[in-house]
Amino acid sequence: MGENITFFVLMLDAMLRVSTPLILASFAGMFAERSGIVDIGLEGKMLGAAFAAASVALVTDSAWLGLLAGISVSVGLAMIHAFACVTHNGNQVVSGMALNILVAGLGPVLALAWFNQGSQTPMIADIARFKPIHLPFADKLRDVPVVGEVYSELISGHNIIVYLALGMVPLAAWFIYRTRFGLRLRAVGENPEAVDTAGISVTGMRYRAMIVCGILCGVAGTYLAIAMNTLFIRDMTAGMGYLALAALIFGKWKPLPTLLACFLFAFAQALEARLQGVDIPGIGIIPVQAIQALPYILTVLLLAGFVGKAIPPKASGVPYVKEK
Amino acid sequence: MAASDRGREASPPSGAAPPALEVIGIEKWFGTVHANSNVNVRVAPGTIHGIIGENGAGKSTLMSVVYGYYQADSGEIRVGGEPVQIKGPEHAIAAGIGMVHQHFMLVDTFTVLENIVLGVEGGRMLAPSLAAARSELQRLERDYNLEVNPDAIVGELPVGVQQRVEILKALYRGADILILDEPTGVLTPQEVDHLFRILAALREQGKTIILITHKLREIMALTDEVTVMRGGEVVAQVMTAETTREDLAAKMVGRSVLLRVEKGAAHPGAAFLEVADLCVNDHTGLARVKNVSFEVHAGEILGIAGVAGNGQSELMAALAGILPKKSGHILIKGEEIAGGTARGARNVRAAGVGHVPEDRQHMGLVTSFEACESGILGYHRDEKYNGRVLMDHTAIVADVGRQMEEYDVRPPLPRLRTGAFSGGNQQKIVLGREMDRDPDVLLVGQPTRGVDIGAIEFIHRRLVAMRDAGKALLLVSVELDEILSLSDRILVMFDGEIVGEVTQSEATEQALGLMMAGERQTPPQAPTSQENTP
Numbered sequence: 001m002g003e004n005i006t007f008f009v010l011m012l013d014a015m016l017r018v019s020t021p022l023i024l025a026s027f028a029g030m031f032a033e034r035s036g037i038v039d040i041g042l043e044g045k046m047l048g049a050a051f052a053a054a055s056v057a058l059v060t061d062s063a064w065l066g067l068l069a070g071i072s073v074s075v076g077l078a079m080i081h082a083f084a085c086v087t088h089n090g091n092q093v094v095s096g097m098a099l100n101i102l103v104a105g106l107g108p109v110l111a112l113a114w115f116n117q118g119s120q121t122p123m124i125a126d127i128a129r130f131k132p133i134h135l136p137f138a139d140k141l142r143d144v145p146v147v148g149e150v151y152s153e154l155i156s157g158h159n160i161i162v163y164l165a166l167g168m169v170p171l172a173a174w175f176i177y178r179t180r181f182g183l184r185l186r187a188v189g190e191n192p193e194a195v196d197t198a199g200i201s202v203t204g205m206r207y208r209a210m211i212v213c214g215i216l217c218g219v220a221g222t223y224l225a226i227a228m229n230t231l232f233i234r235d236m237t238a239g240m241g242y243l244a245l246a247a248l249i250f251g252k253w254k255p256l257p258t259l260l261a262c263f264l265f266a267f268a269q270a271l272e273a274r275l276q277g278v279d280i281p282g283i284g285i286i287p288v289q290a291i292q293a294l295p296y297i298l299t300v301l302l303l304a305g306f307v308g309k310a311i312p313p314k315a316s317g318v319p320y321v322k323e324k
Numbered sequence: 325m326a327a328s329d330r331g332r333e334a335s336p337p338s339g340a341a342p343p344a345l346e347v348i349g350i351e352k353w354f355g356t357v358h359a360n361s362n363v364n365v366r367v368a369p370g371t372i373h374g375i376i377g378e379n380g381a382g383k384s385t386l387m388s389v390v391y392g393y394y395q396a397d398s399g400e401i402r403v404g405g406e407p408v409q410i411k412g413p414e415h416a417i418a419a420g421i422g423m424v425h426q427h428f429m430l431v432d433t434f435t436v437l438e439n440i441v442l443g444v445e446g447g448r449m450l451a452p453s454l455a456a457a458r459s460e461l462q463r464l465e466r467d468y469n470l471e472v473n474p475d476a477i478v479g480e481l482p483v484g485v486q487q488r489v490e491i492l493k494a495l496y497r498g499a500d501i502l503i504l505d506e507p508t509g510v511l512t513p514q515e516v517d518h519l520f521r522i523l524a525a526l527r528e529q530g531k532t533i534i535l536i537t538h539k540l541r542e543i544m545a546l547t548d549e550v551t552v553m554r555g556g557e558v559v560a561q562v563m564t565a566e567t568t569r570e571d572l573a574a575k576m577v578g579r580s581v582l583l584r585v586e587k588g589a590a591h592p593g594a595a596f597l598e599v600a601d602l603c604v605n606d607h608t609g610l611a612r613v614k615n616v617s618f619e620v621h622a623g624e625i626l627g628i629a630g631v632a633g634n635g636q637s638e639l640m641a642a643l644a645g646i647l648p649k650k651s652g653h654i655l656i657k658g659e660e661i662a663g664g665t666a667r668g669a670r671n672v673r674a675a676g677v678g679h680v681p682e683d684r685q686h687m688g689l690v691t692s693f694e695a696c697e698s699g700i701l702g703y704h705r706d707e708k709y710n711g712r713v714l715m716d717h718t719a720i721v722a723d724v725g726r727q728m729e730e731y732d733v734r735p736p737l738p739r740l741r742t743g744a745f746s747g748g749n750q751q752k753i754v755l756g757r758e759m760d761r762d763p764d765v766l767l768v769g770q771p772t773r774g775v776d777i778g779a780i781e782f783i784h785r786r787l788v789a790m791r792d793a794g795k796a797l798l799l800v801s802v803e804l805d806e807i808l809s810l811s812d813r814i815l816v817m818f819d820g821e822i823v824g825e826v827t828q829s830e831a832t833e834q835a836l837g838l839m840m841a842g843e844r845q846t847p848p849q850a851p852t853s854q855e856n857t858p
Contacts, residue, residue, distance in 0.1 A: 180445040180453070187431045187442050194429040197391075198443025199414030314432070322393065 005146060009153050011270050016158065017228060019266030020165045021046065021220040025244035026251070026258050027172050028216035033253060034176065035209030036189040036315040040096035041081055042217055043241025044103040049074040049221025051107040054121045054232035055114065057128040057225075066128065066226050071218030077103070078214030079207075086206045089319035100241075108234040119234040121225075130159040130227035161223045168216070173255035185209055189313035192320040202320045246299040252310050265295040342405030344369035344532035345390070345421070345501050350399035352385055359385040360396070361556045367501070367549075369404075372523060372533045374543040374564070377553035378576055378776035379747060383536050386553070387503050391423045392416045403501070417444075422494025426506040428486050432479030436472055436489050437461070440496050457496065464495050468525050484515035491522065502526065503534045508542060512631050513804065513837030520546050538576075538777075540569045541805070552576055577777050587788045590812040593622035594657075596796035597643070597677075597765045602652035604635075604642045612638035614820040615652070620765065620796040625787065627811025628800045631840050635820035636800045637682055640769050643798070644679040645672035656765060673702060678758035680751075682769030682800065688754040691743035695733075698742040699724035699757050724757075731756035732782055748779030755783060759790060766790060769800045784810060804833060804840075818842045 025042045032039035049070035057066030077099055084090040108119030115121050138156035141148035176182040188195045188205040196202050224240075225232045247265055251258025272291040279285055343366040352360040360382045367373040377383045389396045392410040401408055403419045410416050416423070430439050437454050440461065445453040461474055470488050478486060487507065494502055504523075508516045523533055523546065535547060543550050544564065552560040552575045560575050597620040604613035612635045620626045630636055641647040643654060648664025656675045663672055673679070679702075681687035689698040700709055700720055709720050721738045728736040731752045733745070742750060751771065758766065768787065772780040787810060791797055801807050807814055814831050816824045816839035824845030826835065839845060 178450050180448050180450060183438060183442060183445065183450055187434065190431045190433055191429070193427075194431050194439075194442065197413050197423070197425065197429040199412065199417055200443050 005149065009149055011267070011274060013154050013157075014270035014273065015263060015266045016154070016162060018269045019262045020162045021223050021228070021240055022244050022247060022262040022266055023165045023169065023259060024216045024220035024223070025241055026247040026262055027168065027255070028213040028220070029245055029248045030172070030176075030253060030255070030258060031185070031209045031216070032213040033248065033316050034185050034189045034313055035206045036192060036313060036318065036320070037082070037085055037206055037210065038092045038096070038317040039078075039081065039210075039213060040093055040245065041077065041099040041241070042213075042244050043237050043239070044096070044100035045074040045077045045214060045217035046221035046224065046241055047100075047107055047235070047237045048077050048103040049218040050225035050236055051103075051111065051121075051221075051232045053222035054124060054225040055110075057124050058115075058121060061125065061128045063128055063130050063226055067130075067219065067222045070222035070225070071215050074218030074221060075211060075214030078210045078217070082207050082210040085319060086203055086210075089321055092317055092319075104235060107232065111232060111234075121232040123230050124226055128226065129230065130161055130223075132157045132159055133163070159223075159227045161219060161227050164219065165223075169255060169259050176255065181208075186313075189315050192315050196320070196322070206320075243295055246295055249310050249312075250299055253313060264298075268292075268294040341369055343367055343402070344404060345534070346402040346405075347386070347390065348400045348402070350386065350389060350401075351397045352382075352389060352394065353397055354385075358556050360389065363399070363553075363556075363558050365551050365558060365561065367532060367534060369532050370527060370530050371548040372527055372535060372546055374547035374550040375534060375536045375553060376538060376540070376543050376550060376572060376576060378538060378778075379774055380776070381553040381576070382556040383553050384505065385556075387423070387505060387534070387536055390416065391421060391503065414443075417497050417499070420498060420500040421503065422497055422499025422501070423503045424487065424490040424494060424505065424507060426509065428483075428490050430478045430486060430489060432477075434478055435475050436478055436481075436492075437474040439478055439489060440474075440493050444497055460496060461492065464492055467529065468495070468522060470522060482515075483510045484512070484518065487511070487515075487519065488522070491526075499531075501532045501534065503536070505536045506538070507535070508537070508539065509802075510632060512840050513833055514841055516542075539805075540572055543572065544569055554578060573777060585784045585788060585809045587810075588792070590624045590791065592624040592812070593794060595619040596622050596657055597798065598653070598655040598658075599643070600653040600655075602639070602642065602654060603650040604638045604647055605650050606638055606647070611650075612820050613642065616817075616820075616822055617652075618815060618822065618825075620798050622764070622796050623791060623794045624812045625791050625797040625799055625810055627807040627814045628798070628817055629804060629807045629814055629836055629840060630802070630817035632802045634817045634840075636802075636817055637769070638820075639817070640679075640682060640767055640798075640800055643672075643767055644677070644681070645669040669702065670705075673761075673763075676764040678761060678763035678766040680754050680758050680766070680768045680771060682773075684747075684750055684754050689742050689750055691741070691750075693742050694739050695728065695742050695745065695753055696721045696724040696738035699727060699738065699753055701757070703757065703761065727756040727760050728753065730760075731786070746776070747773075748775040748783075751775050751783065752779065755786065759786065763795070765796045765798070767798050767800075770802065771799070772801075772803065772806060804836060808833070808836075816840055816845075 025046060029039055029042055052073035053066040053070035056069035057063055081095050081099060084095040085092045111119055111121050135156035138152040142152040176185065184195060184200055184205055188202055192202045195205065224236055229236070243265055247261040248258055250261035268291055272288055275286055275291060276288055277285060345367040347363060347365050350360050350363040363386055375383045388394050390401060390410065392412045392415050395411065401410055403421070408419045410419065431442065437457055441453050441457045446456065447453055458474055465471055470492055472485060472488050472492060478489060491502070507519060511519065527533060535542065537543060547564045550562055550564050550567070550572065551558055552572060554576060600617045602613055602616045603611065606612045616639060618626065628636055638647055642649050642663065645661065645663030645668030653660060654663065656677060659675065661671050661675050662668065685691060708723065709716055725736065725738040728738060733749045733752045733756065742753065745753065771783050771787065775783065787797060799807065799810055808831055812828055814826050814828065814836065815822050816836060818840060819842065823842065824839040
């Protein structure tokens with residue numbers, strides 16, 4: 001019994017760690033798509049931020065400067081996307097994809113040029129990373145059954161970005177549904193003409209949404225390089241940006257369902273690590289690939305209309321061009 | 325025409341007060357197109373001012389300049405006698421100008437209240453602005469008789485109510501001058517009446533209203549003064565009481581026009597098109613046509629009236645072989661044709677059916693094609709257009725060129741890009757293509773949507789001539805005037821069903837309007853309603 005609880009707590013603990021960049025990225029996507037911009041470049045922004053954060057942290061020995069660098073690079077990439085898609089009405093998928101390819105190549109090339117260790121950065125010392133924070137009494141309570149275990153293993157012992165990401169969720173929901181910015185954001189993604197005739201700049205709203213998107217992706221990328229791991233590796237995002245988009249669709253572009261979708265996908269990944277090669281009585285060994293594919297299968301089922309209906313913001317993906 | 329008795333006797337504008345809105349010498353070019361040329365208009369305060377003109381006459385451009393969408397190349401705008409700079413909608417709003425667009429500028433997923441505060445929230449937090457809007461809305465509703473549930477989701481409201489939300493939006497922004505751009509296009513006659521009552525109430529409260537329309541009837545029924553535009557210029561500004569429909573129409577077109585379609589009695593023959601218990605679902609699986617049965621005979625025009633979106637489009641698509649039918653029968657000259665498949669439209673054409681689709685830009689033509697290519701769509705397999713291997717381009721150009729001459733397409737240049745023709749001329753290309761094969765059955769959807777008066781006259785004459793030649797015509801139109809003047813018999817569709825049938829002689833606008841709103845046809849009652857033309 002106790003062992004099962006421990007197993008479950010450890011699983012949830014792993015889920016929290018894996019879900020953090022997913023949550024940040026899918027909320028980044030939420031701001032972009034709610035404003036009417038499809039951002040397939042979440043992946044590239046995260047990867048760019050991861051490289052920038054790792055490099056700056058290595059050089060300065062400061063995790064916070066690393067975070068700043070990650071955010072700057074990610075926001076920069078978001079601005080390129082906005083310039084192409086909003087100012088010049090470019091194709092949003094093409095622009096996002098182009099940025100992904102650019103960053104996927106540029107990161108390793110620069111890493112090789114600067115650090116000379118193949119297409120990755122050297123290991124980053126602990127001093128330049130975000131380290132786990134041990135909440136008060138975590139150690140003392142460790143032996144208290146269940147509650148203590150949950151507190152010390154699950155709630156305590158994460159780095160600051162995990163807590164930031166979780167705190168960001170209600171904040172983002174509040175922004176989207178309770179503020180003027182949120183009202184305009186939702187409006188510009190549904191009917192930009194209505195926003196324009198109301199005397200609000202569509203371009204301005206979309207640029208602002210992309211800045212938020214860039215910041216969140218920057219934090220996510222930084223987390224990957226200098227919090228969850230200890231270096232930048234080529235392609236270290238490994239499709240997480242696309243998974244975040246899937247979670248966003250699965251969550252129907254709404255904050256709470258999107259958070260739950262991120263948890264679900266992250267849980268599947270945690271499960272995958274746990275179940276690798278484990279012989280489950282009665283079932284046998286489940287192929288890892290089957291679990292890996294789970295988030296994508298769920299998303300396809302959703303899009304095909306088997307798991308409720310996903311209606312995107314109406315103007316999402318459509319450049320706003322004034323008539324005539 | 326229940327509104328025709330209202331608002332005629334409104335006092336003429338007093339000479340002393342400055343005009344509520346005055347535009348002086350507005351010039352606007354789009355490339356080489358002179359959209360507005362030295363336009364001068366004075367709108368007296370507290371009146372309803374009509375601006376009438378054909379498509380492309382420059383009325384929408386003028387109003388877009390007033391509302392700040394475009395900057396005029398030169399000219400001046402004065403509000404209440406004071407010159408104002410309007411560089412964007414926000415300046416227009418600040419100057420007290422509100423606009424109700426033809427396509428509503430509403431966010432469908434928002435509530436009425438959220439739509440109303442959008443852009444004028446008055447603070448970073450939503451809750452206080454929504455509360456303030458709610459109480460202000462109650463006052464506006466009281467003053468102007470504009471009932472709307474503030475918490476309803478806009479996308480779920482009927483169009484008439486959505487339009488009220490647009491008006492409320494403008495009033496909430498403190499508009500004293502309200503511009504309505506073609507406001508009645510999507511409304512039932514009853515909704516039009518309601519709108520006119522609201523506008524009359526607004527005028528009584530001292531608001532100034534500018535009504536842009538191409539419908540003479542509305543100008544005569546509602547306005548105090550009218551400005552007529554043609555080819556980017558103002559050709560007349562007259563008091564409504566001192567003019568007539570015929571006079572205005574002549575000014576709009578630049579020559580006198582026939583407003584009524586001249587046609588003799590129909591001599592219906594055999595049933596060329598028979599529809600029995602037809603059910604059609606749209607591509608989402610929703611039932612859009614429900615157990616519809618009717619016949620169209622040789623030598624008659626059967627009109628189908630209804631507010632847009634009540635199954636007419638799906639009915640037409642099924643008859644043309646584009647959509648599969650779910651059940652029922654479609655017989656063309658007694659034979660069932662396999663429709664709804666990849667070859668469906670081709671089979672139906674081969675059986676002698678011409679189809680002028682409702683939406684010519686999406687279904688009737690390819691705007692990026694040359695006119696001669698658009699002019700053979702659907703008939704491109706005809707022997708006369710094809711050589712042994714390649715298409716015979718010379719023959720195509722020559723044949724379409726002949727069609728264009730015959731159907732008065734201007735300019736009659738088969739090598740010109742289809743999109744470069746005006747709406748009316750594009751429609752004539754489609755009509756020419758479909759009528760040139762001399763089909764026994766012609767399905768016509770919205771033949772004159774976005775077509776100017778001169779071309780309407782031409783198209784109507786050709787349709788009547790075809791009927792007189794013993795063909796069967798099915799006409800679907802949301803323009804009640806068109807249905808009333810062209811059809812020999814009229815069916816009314818509501819929510820996928822036929823709710824009534826009348827002959828042309830017994831049809832009245834009121835009766836049709838009620839049926840269009842879903843009221844089932846009642847047995848003919850005593851003729852209590854008054855004459856329906858002014």
